[in-house]
Amino acid sequence: MTTLEHDASRGRVRRSRPGSHLDALESHSIFVLREVAAECERPALLFSGGKDSAVLLRLAEKAFRPARFPFPILHVDTGHNFPEALEFRDRRVAELGERLIVASVQDSIDAGRVADVPPGSSRNRLQSVTLLDAVAEHGFDALIGGARRDEDKARAKERVLSFRDALGGWDPRNQRPELWHLYQGEVGPGEHLRAFPLSDWTELDVWQYVAREGLELPSIYFAHRRLVVQRDGMLLAVGPWVQPRPGEQVEEATVRFRTVGDATCTGAVRSDAASVEAVIAEVATSRVTERGATRADDRFSESAMEDRKREGYF
């Protein structure tokens, strides 16, 4: 019978050694970024201001420096942003000296491309229209995103290079076989690819990498005092787009965000984790998944993500 010694250091931060799983994940992600840059004519890197896209930017530096990135950075802006995330976006882009394209959901609404949601509701789903418009306008044939397979059961099914038809749709029943590291980037006119270099990373891997690389993140990822309101089992930050409804109590709480997205549907979690190390300890022992804790839009049905992805969502 085997004996399995208990790991005394579990839950604590460990700097990764050469040959660790973080090195393996990093090398593979760099390979994917370079492969997309080489195989596609006009890629773009999606950046939301969140931790996954912060990691993507570091990986792009590792893949392409000292040269410039061979693609612009694309932000799909719902207009419902956390100011800290926008400020972080602009600062990072300026530091890197790279080109930022902002595709605005408000513009899509103003142009009559899509109807706005009622006040206080999430514009998350509207992003698909704006995203696909940006693909058409700029002729992008590949969008590099920070989505991870551990986030959602539909994402767990997706290829690293995922094909989108001329309408931007995903056909999960008929994905291209993806063998070894032979990523296949061939698309026809109007079709495009989504590329997910962080496919095999987990939330914990991302945070360990943030620690190892000393990456800066928007301050809302760390514990702070904020006015919040309970809605649909989530804590929403009170702000321009979220106002208390009759019967809802506003309270000041110590919270942080596990994801950064549309401010109307991204929930906060109660947390005292004020440093990267404290966040790692918290993530490691959390009993709720990242999206389960913080994304109202995924609670509508068991196929919410699959349905959005079929329509062209990230």
Added chain:
Amino acid sequence: MSGPDPARGTVLDPTSAGTELLRLAAVGAVDDGKSTLIGRLLHDSRQLLDDQLSALAEASQRRGLAEVDLAFVTDGLRAEREQGITIDVAYRYAATPRRKLIIADCPGHVQYTRNMATGSSTAELVVLVVDARHGLREQTRRHLCIAALLGVRRVVVAANKMDLAGWSEEAFSSVMAEVTSLARRLGMEEVVGVPVSALHGDWVVEPSGAASWYSGPTLVEALEQAPVDEAAGGPARLPVQWVVRLPGGGRSYAGLLSGSGLRPGDAVVALPGGLTTTISSIRTFDGPLEEASGPLSVTVHLADDLDVGRGDLLAPVAEPPTVTSEVEATVCWFGTKELAPGQRYRLKHTTRTTRAVVRAVSGRLDVNRLASEPAGSLAPNDIGLATLAVATPLAVDPYRVSRATGSFILIEEGTNATVGAGMVGPPPIGA
């Protein structure tokens, strides 16, 4: 369901940082219980979180099931949950104190063999799920065969549904005898067997009173103990992936290094051109390296200014691959039409895509007899030996020497579908 036994220690540990990566694939015939087994493994090791558990319970209840169906953990598509089958690979992640596991739950249906190959192509180990009442089906044999062809050397056999087989030692032994004999003929190195009930959880994460005759590891312990291949050996190979133009002039060459022991000062040849030069430095973003072993994304500087670009391969002068315009390879065929002489495809090998024409199909593998039989073409989901002529010479190694330089895919013109997976050399199957 029994709770974890504290005396034994929970092997899977969601809080663990893990240090090694083990990629594994769960394979086997449809309905033998792969998805349920992966669901059970994650559930009993407490890697499923509260919101996932309540979503599972809801999905099961909505379908009128009396108990929670753990297969829904990995069957992430609506069509999969509706039909109770797995269509495409689902990737799940788990951690032990020493290991991070990347688990590919592969579909069992013949028509989704391409997806099973996708899930196994990067695996170091397969968990072969077998219904202990029925033994090996044709699809079980096909999966083990494909896994072996793809270079997987280790098998953990989960003899499943042992509860329905009355926990019969004979049933377990009979499954193990069949798999062991097959694995030996496929040239695999190690077979470990565990009798389990994915439905009830016996011997998946926790040992159980059932099977008093069994004293081996639980499934999770078998995964924790399986040797991880040390940085794959073999000669160093660097397919040029991307040319970095340096701001002050000059170029460096970026790519994913495979094999071991590339050092500054090494004499290398750029293939297929054949020009030789010396590596002057090997770098990553984090600094120069005195020696690099794969898999590692690096950039190299060369001592001479050569015409080298994407698709070229840098290799030690002392141990070069073979440059050829005609490749004989074992092909797993996924196309809807037959693979036959005269047909043209695009072929992607390392970072080079070129045109290819099928010169000959010289046989197909009968997965039941594990013997080659004459065939002039390959039908969908066939495995066979084919010779392809390519427009640009390729620098190849036999697949058993290098997965990176011994593998290629075939792409259909027009549809851009990936229709075949090729491995340089004949299938490594003993008579």
